[in-house]
Amino acid sequence: PVINNVAELPPTERARLQTALADSVAAGARLRALQDPQAARRMLSAARSLLTQQQSLVDAARTLPQPQLDAARADLEGGALSAVARELDDATKKDPQNPDITALRLELENAMQISKRTYAAYVDDISTAEAREQQQFDARHARIVALWRDNPDFHRLRIRTQRKSECHDALAGYGARSGGTCYDLVAGRKGPEMVVVPAGIGLDKAYAIGKYEVSVDEFNYFCEQSRQCSVRSGVEQRLPVTEISVTEAEEYARWLSQEASRQNGHRIVYRLPSAAEWHHAALADGQQPEQQFNCRVLSAGQVIAGHTLINTRSGKQNGWGLANYAGNARELVRSGQSLAARGGAYSDPLTECGSELGETHSGEADALTGFRLVRELS
Numbered sequence: 396p397v398i399n400n401v402a403e404l405p406p407t408e409r410a411r412l413q414t415a416l417a418d419s420v421a422a423g424a425r426l427r428a429l430q431d432p433q434a435a436r437r438m439l440s441a442a443r444s445l446l447t448q449q450q451s452l453v454d455a456a457r458t459l460p461q462p463q464l465d466a467a468r469a470d471l472e473g474g475a476l477s478a479v480a481r482e483l484d485d486a487t488k489k490d491p492q493n494p495d496i497t498a499l500r501l502e503l504e505n506a507m508q509i510s511k512r513t514y515a516a517y518v519d520d521i522s523t524a525e526a527r528e529q530q531q532f533d534a535r536h537a538r539i540v541a542l543w544r545d546n547p548d549f550h551r552l553r554i555r556t557q558r559k560s561e562c563h564d565a566l567a568g569y570g571a572r573s574g575g576t577c578y579d580l581v582a583g584r585k586g587p588e589m590v591v592v593p594a595g596i597g598l599d600k601a602y603a604i605g606k607y608e609v610s611v612d613e614f615n616y617f618c619e620q621s622r623q624c625s626v627r628s629g630v631e632q633r634l635p636v637t638e639i640s641v642t643e644a645e646e647y648a649r650w651l652s653q654e655a656s657r658q659n660g661h662r663i664v665y666r667l668p669s670a671a672e673w674h675h676a677a678l679a680d681g682q683q684p685e686q687q688f689n690c691r692v693l694s695a696g697q698v699i700a701g702h703t704l705i706n707t708r709s710g711k712q713n714g715w716g717l718a719n720y721a722g723n724a725r726e727l728v729r730s731g732q733s734l735a736a737r738g739g740a741y742s743d744p745l746t747e748c749g750s751e752l753g754e755t756h757s758g759e760a761d762a763l764t765g766f767r768l769v770r771e772l773s
Contacts (some may be wrong), residue, residue: 400548417442417449435492443492464495471503474544476510480505510543514625515572515578524566561659564601564772566591568680573605576606579655579663579770582620586655587613590716595675604668604676605767606716607707608635608724609647617647620654633706635724635765641667641734641758644727644766651768668769670730671751673737675749677721688722689741690748701741705719721748724765727756734758 400743404412417762420442427435443452467482480503486496519537542548562577569575570590579586589603612632618624623646626675648665655663668676687710691701704723712718720726721742725736736756756764 396491413446414451416542417446418444418451419697421451421455423426436510438466440490441494462491465492465497471499471506474540474542476503476507477545490606496536496563497698509541509587510539510546510549513539513542513714514549517568560773562589562591562603562770564591565585567601568715569591570584571604571712571714572716577603577672577715577739579651580658581651581654582616582658585767586651591772592672592676592715593680595732597671598675602672603772604672605769606712607718608767609644610634610763612649614639617650621646621650623650631706633708634744635719637704637724637762638760639765640760641709641727641756644761649766651666663773664771665768666771667729667766670728670735670737672769673726673728674750676715676717677713677714677738679715684711684713686745686749687711688745688748689719690739690741690743690745692745701743702744704741721752725752725763727758727764727766728753731754736764740764 420438421469424435425437427438439452439455446452447686456715463482463486467479467486470478470482476589479499483496483503483734486493490496517535538545543549548619553662560577566575566577569674570592576588576590578588587609589605590604590606591601593599610632611627611630611634614624614636615626618626623641627739644667648667651665654664655665667748689710692699701722707719707723710719710723713720721738722741722745725740725743726738728737734756735753737753738750739752742763743752
């Protein structure tokens with residue numbers, strides 16, 4: 396009734412009475428807080444929903460004990476940012492209009508952004524810098540963890556700094572970024588460029604996979620060095636290699652493994668991806684590019700796209716850095732004891748090309764099938 400009567404008064408008188416009422420409620424809440432802080436907070440919350448823009452209510456709310464916000468502030472200072480987010484979510488449910496919660500959330504968001512930028516810079520430096528002393532990286536890692544000590548992603552990386560651009564799980568998910576790829580030295584030159592894929596459902600460890608399909612040039616280098624096959628001449632070197640059997644693809648993977656292990660001083664394994672690994676890498680947690688794949692497009696009965704194979708490095712990449720996983724050359728994968736070809740080829744309709752397209756494969760050489768490799772992480 397009081398509020399209804401006040402609303403009928405002239406503006407000046409109404410404002411004076413609302414201020415007086417807010418002051419009275421604020422004083423009452425302070426007294427109530429001595430016996431029951433929770434009840435005092437509820438009283439102020441209700442009053443603030445009716446008497447908006449009353450500074451006395453805001454000031455009173457700030458003077459009340461706020462154990463949850465006090466804990467959140469302590470966690471923020473201690474770098475437990477995930478805990479702060481949970482505490483603020485709980486506090487918001489109890490007091491959605493509390494300005495202290497809003498202010499603390501802004502501080503949290505700023506701290507998270509600083510932490511993420513620091514982490515991203517660290518990953519970039521790992522992938523581009525020359526090998527450094529392990530203790531220097533450990534000290535830097537410790538400082539990063541202290542910024543957000545309950546972030547599991549920050550904790551899980553402790554870098555063994557042996558060589559520039561070596562593949563390691565700290566690069567997981569960064570393959571689309573500058574400096575986010577990796578490679579091994581193989582027989583005196585750079586091996587296939589790889590991206591590191593985070594673990595997923597049914598895949599309990601991160602792994603590296605070729606950013607691009609294996610090219611004619613890369614396969615020819617294997618033939619030259621190993622003398623296990625004939626160099627393909629008269630073929631554009633940057634196209635995906637096709638017309639090879641699964642046996643030849645796996646011989647290439649074994650040779651890469653042997654040469655990379657010898658040159659890098661520890662065991663490295665390359666192999667064909669499993670169907671699950673290929674599919675997980677292609678999906679990239681939903682981070683898909685525009686559908687500009689090298690697949691067949693018809694207009695008025697004429698082929699206007701998807702004429703032939705194109706450069707392995709053409710086209711857009713997904714959020715984890717994989718390119719040409721749909722269309723161009725379909726790709727060999729292991730599916731249990733059998734083989735499949737995934738992603739579709741340039742001759743498949745654009746409406747069907749993609750990570751879900753696949754068919755069984757005999758393992759024999761054909762003009763439409765190529766491959767990319769997985770590199771296991773130590």
